[in-house]
Amino acid sequence: MNTAKDLLTIRNLTTSFRIKDEYHAAVEEVSLSLRKNEVLAIVGESGCGKSTLATTIVGLHNEINTKVTGEILYNNQNLTQLSEEQFNRLRGNDIGFIFQDPLSALNPLMRIGEQIAEGLLYHTKLTKQQREERVLELLNQVGISNPNRVARQFPHQLSGGMRQRVMIAIALSGKPSIIIADEPTTALDVTIQAQILDLLKSLQSETEAGIILITHDLGVVAEVADRVAVMYAGQVIEEAPVQELFRNAKHPYTRSLLNSIPQTHDENDKLEVIHGMVPSLMNLPREGCRFSARIPWINESLHEKKPQLHEIAPGHFVRCTCWKHFHFEGEEGGGTV
């Protein structure tokens, strides 16, 4: 799990929010690593902690009511220990961040060019003219055909796809070695989604950056990811290379997710859903297998008391042993895999 090629190593990271004087972990004991030139997808339902994980990495969580423990290692520094000032040197320079909704993520009162150049102003010693040149270069790089005009426009004058390209240009402006994309295609049309994913993919091979892609869309994962970590209720419950995950998913949650992708071969197919809902932060059972409540037909005794991640094949980790006995409701069960 931990090799010399690792760009970013997360070890036992726990991020807790204070709610009424009590801390509740939204991300719990997460260990992951990101390699150079790799797309690591983090998948899960809303509220599973994936966005919290992303904001913790770049230190954008609210410091007043958040507690972070564990390590995030990058370039021999532990990011959880950095001061705001040290983080500012890293953010926008070594780490770029792409947000979900490009309309709200861009300042409505600032011209596009100014917003892209802003990071350069603080991280480089470029002159005003050099910065302007770099902005045009970046806009070109993200596939905007008339960069001169776009640089002088305001966010509301651009289409959703263009805005997301601008966001990507902002993330790229510091030539980062890590890009964190938090649901970068969720707010976009399906056709635009494909373009943006293609762009991310091509930029990645161009820059050799490592990308952490946060998404709930398994289609997006299949298209661009190299490795996938599936999160449920704050924990990573399965991690595998993308091919392995789609072909050979083990954890009941991953299998249920894959099973709930709409199929269109047969008109009579009904949409499969996962029972129940993600428990809220305060009502989360901290003991035992967290997914057990949503697969009540599986005998309680088949879950581990303290579920751990087990490596069941090279690079393929699964939490809890219940997967060995899992079957979908209504199917014949009991078989061991």
Place this chain on the structure above:
Amino acid sequence: MWKTILRRVLMMIPQMFVLSLFIFILAKQMPGDPFTGLITPETDPSRIEELRIQAGFYDPWYVQYYHWITNALQGDFGQSYTYKIAVSTLIGERGLNTFWLSLLSAILVYLIAIPLGMLAGRYQESFLDKSIILYSFISYAIPTFVLSLIFLFIFGYRLMWFPTSGTVDVGLEPGTTAYYWNKIYHLLLPAITYAILGTTSIIQYLRSEIIDSKTQDYVKTARSKGIPMRKVYTRHIFRNSLLPIAAFLGFTITGLLGGAIFIETIFGFPGMGNLFVSSVMSRDYSVITALVMLFGFLTLLGSLLSDIIMSIVDPRIRID
């Protein structure tokens, strides 16, 4: 843009026409007439009757309205019955006084309210924030006339730091530097009183806008670029938070001529607010109609001005 402004100005014509009709009819409903004020014990009642006929008092109302509106369009709003001078001259004088007082008050209001609002919003929930909120609630709760009287008593009569009434000392040569300084000196106490009481809404508005802006996505983007928090405030949060304040600016500017009734009355300041109250009291209805027409016009102009200001400061708003 110029097209829209022209269209909006043209739109004002029917609006002003309807307003003038209402004002005229309402004014006509008031008891008394232009000559009630001229009657003295020596006046012959038949002479008054003669004057009434001469002035068209017995004409149908629309004929009277026609006379009034045609004169008003030429800037002639008739005579003030109390002051015995042309209404336009009277309003011109009073308007200028009020304009300077309101301008100074407005400048002080913004000078106090904007920094306080920014500090309160930025250091939300801190001791500083709580103190500012306490101040703004207290200043909101104190009636204008109470604070005015207290200030007038303390700084005017006891400490004698400021003059207690009027706009300028008698005996100064108009046009000299001393004359203008003296005028500003007379404005200070009423303006400060007004400013202390008038800051609440701006402080509260700005504070909640800043608190709201802080959690916006574009602030996260700015932080993700590695911009120091101090700069995130000045470059992103404050600029966006000032938009709603700018939206009121048009009304504030035209409102400068409306006058502050309590302040002007208590500080013996001959301005528009003062004039309005006294003209209502003495049924000086040519003055009332002219003032209401003016206030109506200023309100329409204020909304146009606000739209123009918004289109300048917010690129999302275009008037074309």
